[in-house]
Amino acid sequence: xxxxxxxxxxxxxxxxxxxxxxxxxxxxxxxxxxxxxxxxxxxxxxxxxxxxxxxxxxxxxxxxxxxxxxxxxxxxxxxxxxxxxxxxxxxxxxxxxxxxxxxxxxxxxxxxxxxxxxxxxxxxxxxxxxxxxxxxxxxxxxxxxxxxxxxxxxxxxxxxxxxxxxxxxxxxxxxxxxxxxxxxxxxxxxxxxxxxxxxxxxxxxxxxxxxxxxxxxxxxxxxxxxxxxxxxxxxxxxxxxxxxxxxxxxxxxxxxxxxxxxxxxxxxxxxxxxxxxxxxxxxxxxxxxxxxxxxxxxxxxxxxxxxxxxxxxxxxxxx
Amino acid sequence: xxxxxxxxxxxxxxxxxxxxxxxxxxxxxxxxxxxxxxxxxxxxxxxxxxxxxxxxxxxxxxxxxxxxxxxxxxxxxxxxxxxxxxxxxxxxxxxxxxxxxxxxxxxxxxxxxxxxxxxxxxxxxxxxxxxxxxxxxxxxxxxxxxxxxxxxxxxxxxxxxxxxxxxxxxxxxxxxxxxxxxxxxxxxxxxxxxxxxxxxxxxxxxxxxxxxxxxxxxxxxxxxxxxxxxxxxxxxxxxxxxxxxxxxxxxxxxxxxxxxxxxxxxxxxxxxxxxxxxxxxxxx
Numbered sequence: 001x002x003x004x005x006x007x008x009x010x011x012x013x014x015x016x017x018x019x020x021x022x023x024x025x026x027x028x029x030x031x032x033x034x035x036x037x038x039x040x041x042x043x044x045x046x047x048x049x050x051x052x053x054x055x056x057x058x059x060x061x062x063x064x065x066x067x068x069x070x071x072x073x074x075x076x077x078x079x080x081x082x083x084x085x086x087x088x089x090x091x092x093x094x095x096x097x098x099x100x101x102x103x104x105x106x107x108x109x110x111x112x113x114x115x116x117x118x119x120x121x122x123x124x125x126x127x128x129x130x131x132x133x134x135x136x137x138x139x140x141x142x143x144x145x146x147x148x149x150x151x152x153x154x155x156x157x158x159x160x161x162x163x164x165x166x167x168x169x170x171x172x173x174x175x176x177x178x179x180x181x182x183x184x185x186x187x188x189x190x191x192x193x194x195x196x197x198x199x200x201x202x203x204x205x206x207x208x209x210x211x212x213x214x215x216x217x218x219x220x221x222x223x224x225x226x227x228x229x230x231x232x233x234x235x236x237x238x239x240x241x242x243x244x245x246x247x248x249x250x251x252x253x254x255x256x257x258x259x260x261x262x263x264x265x266x267x268x269x270x271x272x273x274x275x276x277x278x279x280x281x282x283x284x285x286x287x288x289x290x291x292x293x294x295x296x297x298x299x300x301x302x303x304x305x306x307x308x309x310x311x312x313x314x315x316x317x318x319x
Numbered sequence: 320x321x322x323x324x325x326x327x328x329x330x331x332x333x334x335x336x337x338x339x340x341x342x343x344x345x346x347x348x349x350x351x352x353x354x355x356x357x358x359x360x361x362x363x364x365x366x367x368x369x370x371x372x373x374x375x376x377x378x379x380x381x382x383x384x385x386x387x388x389x390x391x392x393x394x395x396x397x398x399x400x401x402x403x404x405x406x407x408x409x410x411x412x413x414x415x416x417x418x419x420x421x422x423x424x425x426x427x428x429x430x431x432x433x434x435x436x437x438x439x440x441x442x443x444x445x446x447x448x449x450x451x452x453x454x455x456x457x458x459x460x461x462x463x464x465x466x467x468x469x470x471x472x473x474x475x476x477x478x479x480x481x482x483x484x485x486x487x488x489x490x491x492x493x494x495x496x497x498x499x500x501x502x503x504x505x506x507x508x509x510x511x512x513x514x515x516x517x518x519x520x521x522x523x524x525x526x527x528x529x530x531x532x533x534x535x536x537x538x539x540x541x542x543x544x545x546x547x548x549x550x551x552x553x554x555x556x557x558x559x560x561x562x563x564x565x566x567x568x569x570x571x572x573x574x575x576x577x578x579x580x581x582x583x584x585x586x587x588x589x590x591x592x593x594x595x596x597x598x599x600x601x602x603x
Contacts, residue, residue: 055410055412057412057416104593104594105592105593107596108592108596109411109596110410110411110412111352111353111354111411111412111415112548112592112596114354114412114415115354115544115548115588115592116588116589116592116593118541119541119584119585119586119588119589119592120585120589122541122582122585123582123585123586123589126581126582126585130578130579197410250416250419253416257416286427286430286431287427287431289423289424289426289427290423290424290427290428290431292420292423293420293421293422293423293424293427294420294424295420296416296417296419296420296423297402297417297420297421297424300402300406300413300416300417300420301401301402301405301406301417304409304413
């Protein structure tokens, strides 16, 4: 058994099986709710990680999340489109907006892109607030429907009755995202992306269109952000512009940074860690931002490679 | 016409507020080629110092200047020595993120220490002048005079002194500046001291005009970034133009378009970055 687990492939399968049977043991709706939220956030964080590999911090990630959520919610509310159709549609809408913004936007340097992202994020939020007749103003959209029950074999998955169906839905989407990003990471595309961050001019000199690679990266990142927004909207059934502030994006990036920015595994660990810490800190609501800020500064200073590098670092120092 | 003139007078003082705030930011941006997010919190610190010295302890107003400058410079040097200098060889987004962490720490710290209730500082100069129907509140006079004085001082410093020349050299090419024998760590500290003094003076000047709470930095930092981006990288002259552009757009937008003008700053940032990333008068 242990020998099997040492094999990476087997280990992965084991972890996936473990996560899939988790709802049998975890009955508390609070924790299921939390886990759904973890999966949704992993989809966002992994996109931010991929943008970081090309040297950008996508502070507008919450805006693309929001665009996905609003697209899906509006389609479901007004046109009665089922969630399984709005998932790809909202992803495509987000990616489309990203391509348009990225066409001129991805030519600026990293620090400027950060400011551009913040400005774009606030602009999108403002559009949600001002166009009341479409987006519902500051109070947002409510009564977003859940998908209809599905029957698989003999089990009926009723989305309104419990969180378990949403658990599986977000888990599947999260696994797809993770799978895609892992495949990209070990492919030519991934190598090009991570080398863009290290030396953009050199990559451009080898004949690779840096701008095109960035555009692909940005569109992929925002596609998954949009999909995750669509699940999120249906999951919590009410969305408002306040949920999509750029500060949310910075906190998401804090998770990426904490987890590690070397492989797609980093954001996953980071989101898990942040969520766990968030639960532990529930008694100190007032001081919470203080702790996040300190973690952000300290992890940047002393742990630039994230938690994922900790075992390696400890092992190295012991030798 | 009356409304137009009144808006025009307001726009001038609003512009000078933005310029005052953005001058330090543009210096920092030029030297470190990254965005310092905690700039607004240092402004907040200066206004709180003014509140305590002038509003609470009834000490003379002018004492607030040295106290605010000293506290802001102290915090600035802590940030430089603790965060920015150790990160000098890293990707330029790392210090920007760390400064965002400092923003969160300082804002929450102020909230915990001093509470979130908006506080007022009594006006230093009272009264108003009636210029044929256009009312000009005299409490804005120190801002206008102080803003112009600081602007002239900074332009003189950057253009005419040897230290200013060195800072401009570091802005253009840090490596070439090192090769010329310039002491980069020293110049970085000088930049911090000047930028922090500028923002502290801006805070003391503006404290009597605004309500003070831990979150005043948030809206100002966005305005500051807009001014700096419009003006171009590290250019004092550009920041002046950017400040006037944003101040006038903001005031006239507020008068004639209402709440829609909230988004002017963001739209300007997006448009300038997309169409002319080097700023309106900047060179790339």
